[in-house]
């Protein structure tokens with residue numbers, strides 16, 4: 709579903725990504741770990757088509773992102789550090805805006821269901837600028853899911869969420885994983901990241917330096933491997 713070959717990114721004189729080869733099958737849940745500044749968010753921004761690669765190839769659902777950006781964007785739901793919410797619109801209006809953009813059928817029903825799922829029904833008619841950070845993050849999750857995209861790209865989605873909301877997101881992710889959505893998750897949290905994933909990557913210094921199937925590895929073993937490989941970069 710997601711393939712990168714020799715993906716590079718240079719900003720100014722700095723070589724951020726140094727040749728990323730990634731293969732994520734349809735329905736696979738992949739978690740990406742790595743130290744600060746490793747290039748994780750840059751990789752995700754390229755997959756989300758928010759920034760262009762300097763070299764290499766990115767295929768989503770078999771199509772090159774350089775040629776099919778507008779079609780491919782519809783297949784992606786993105787949760788990142790940027791909320792992509794309109795501050796002066798209410799929660800409902802934000803979801804309505806994105807839902808209309810993606811021509812979501814039965815939109816009213818979908819918005820009601822999503823606001824309910826993320827626990828924001830009570831604030832449906834409140835403007836986003838009055839929301840706490842965690843409420844904005846809850847709404848960002850609903851926004852990313854409004855068009856039921858087959859691919860979810862998430863950059864530290866648990867940030868700012870309270871314990872209840874973390875549980876809600878975990879539940880949503882496990883439903884998505886079971887309903888054959890493809891997920892690429894960036895996190896620093898081993899417990900959250902390893903629990904649901906089929907493949908775990910460690911990215912450091914602009915390269916993937918380790919991959920494993922976390923189901924075959926104990927949490928503590930992974931932590932040890934992380935310290936070994938990241939310490940060596």
Ligand SMILES: Nc1ncnc2c1ncn2[C@@H]1O[C@H](COP(=O)(O)OP(=O)(O)OP(=O)(O)O)[C@@H](O)[C@H]1O
Nearest residue numbers: 719720722724742743744745746747748749750751
């Ligand atoms: N717009 C930019 N201009 C210059 N340098 C940038 C830009 N965006 C990212 N970088 C640099 O690229 C490197 C990788 O950044 P990136 O945000 O991808 O790291 P990350 O692995 O997501 O880190 P973190 O875990 O801290 O979020 C960093 O050294 C960063 O300073």
